[in-house]
Amino acid sequence: MFDLDIPVFDCIVSSSGSFANLLLIFSGVGVSRFRCVSLLLLCRCLIMEHPGVFELRPSKSAPTIHVRVLRSWVPDYRDNELHFLLVDQEGLGIQAVTKENDCTNVRSRLQIQGCYEISRYACVDVDDFTAVITHPAMIRLGSASVFTPIADTQELPTQYFDFATRRKMEIQAKKERGIVDFIGIYLKLEDKTSKKGRPYVVLTLRDISNQDMSVALWKEIATSTHRFNRRNIETAASPAIVAFTSLKVNDQNGLQLQSTNATYVFVNPHHLEAELLKEMWQSQEPHHPALQIMPDNFVPIADLLQLQTTEIKGRTFNIKAEITEIETTKGWSYKACPKCNQSVLQVNTQWFCTTDGMQEKANTMYRIIVTLSDNTETIKGVIFDQAGRQLLGMTCEQLAEKENPINTLYSLMAKEALMSIQLQHDKRMRTLKCIVNKASYPVVKNIEATSSSVTVTDAIKTPAPTTPGQKGSTATGAKRQLEFDDSDPSLERPGKRSLTN
Template sequence: MSLHSLIPYQPANKLQIRVCRMWITKTIEDDPQPQSLDCVFVDKQGDAVHATVNARDIQFFLDLLTVGDAYEITKFRVVHNRTSSKVVPHPAALELNRRTTFVPIHKTNQEIPKQWFNLIDLDQLHKRINNDVELTDVFGHLTAVQPIEDVTVQSSRIAKKRNLNLQDIRGETIRITLWGEAATTFEDSGIKSLPPPIFLAVTSLKVKEYRGNPVLGSTGSTVCIFNPEIPQLTQYKQKFKDLKSPVQTLRTSAEMYADRAVSPNFESKTIDELLLLDPALHKNVSFECKATVIGFDLSRGWWYKSCPFCHKAVKKTSGAFQCNEHGSLNRLPEPW
């Protein structure tokens, strides 16, 4: 039976599949707890399905299954796939339990693809902005990696974060932000041991917009796979065959702010002096002010909705966003 023919809550015979990838989904809190073990299965037709295991059976299946191996499976349950944040765009999903049988197969092993991804070209990412029905997979040449840093999210929670830069075969670059465990488990040591160029597939991402451009962020289902065995890899290796430069290290947020030079032509003022200035009389005028940060007001988060033209705060009235200088906006405000 093929994965393509699976129908929710209809009887299904044995399947021959390969385990493409596997991850533990955890709760989003200060002390994340395992919710489920999740897998992507692919068959020889190249179709894929999302399979999930209840939290109580996680260790049982971690001991039973190996990523990359092929199995014949029976006694599983076919259910509806989730309605949003789909890892695989299949109407059905599989539920596995301790009654599910897995028999390793070797005869048809080579017929089943090694990997499966829901890839999208970087120049098409704008079509996925804020559309989370399906999660997005991307593949490209890894050009830069940022060290892990701590950031405050939702005004109070501290999270681990790191950025990556991926470049496609046309030279377009996209920034990916890895959060939490996706950031901490990213293989820094693996990058140093691999000869350049390094190619990377990053799965199950959400596409958002920042300053008019698409940006990618990880989810609890995100997996990073170096040099995956997919048809695009050969094409990319040919394109970047002469590239010998190592992966660059991106500066952290703290380093970027620390390195910002202040022009010697700026007039120096204290905070008290700045507070006495009339903003209307000093438009586009810059001053130097040396001060010590003694605390953060996180009551409204780290950013605000700003006018895309002047970046002043906007207000929402009667279903539209209003800027004091530019009136009613015909574009969405930008985080600033």
């Protein structure tokens, strides 16, 4: 049948069974493209314990499948539909849809990240208006469908992405409904308002081609914490890698991306492209222009203290201030979950995170309690990990290894720094406090004399040169202000039902 030797067969059987791994194996041993297809089909029969979604086609057989439910959403203009993204053991995704009266029934039986054996469904044609992935078929679910929960298994991936290249984005932008997944290195986040007064959030990221891209998240996504956890992104250790699903792409004034009802945002996903981005960033580490805070929009602390709750929610402010006090009696670090950066609790030799469960290890991260002052007022604050590393020039673990780390902490005092902060109400003290997410020291240029022999007369006649005010460096391609025209009728959905979790 096939002239397949034993070593190659052993490699196939021991592999994960994914097409990507198998294709690499076959290519490495010089198997032709035609034989690759045949061998892949053979290996699917040998390796797969359960049928996958690869063979599913419209109006064809619908075998029992084992899948994990990753996401759910209600598409634009389709309040009577509920869509799901399913992934099988090969890491292949397929979109499922239920309609009308079946929505409530199916929603109650499928949990996000739950693993199920699904039978009694139909394979239907893809609806171009609602499709977010490229599988040639969609699964139609209903009250008659059978969902049997199965044990959570590592064989079913917990994430699924189909990241687009710049070229693919350009092609998708020409379509009426071009949808892409995107991943990049987080640079900055801004709150904006459209021409019609509609608030949205814009993230600037750097992609694998080392170019900057702006992603706009409309209010329905930006204010949904299970879709977009802003604090996790702003406090994540640099470089923070952010992945987006199902973004609408257009090319009106250069490539722009914006959220749809199917958009989810993930921080530091487990993906090869995320690792490549980290390597790219680390190779450029001495030149991190995105970490510089723009100096032309600083707000006096006295003005911040006058703001009301509605004026501070979800907003980031820039201040220029000194650290005048450091409180170390409550510690200056905390143990954090390696996945979400939340505080963890020690359980014997492991660590428990309320979000991600038991972890083998925990990260040590900065949480420095300080008082900040400018020439107008003072405010209590907390410096978290990214800002702490930027000010101290070392990780929290490196500081902890020093003989006297407290002395190093006190070296931060009485130095004017540029800080990006968020405000919170301190209910106990009945005042505002701030969270410092980013920080840097003003850039100072050293002016050297061109000659060591300068006479007193020359010094009197020639005034000392002054250093011009430094402009913050902006990332490549991020100079143009991102403006979205919300006259697009797809952006106005009055009376629309809230998004499904």
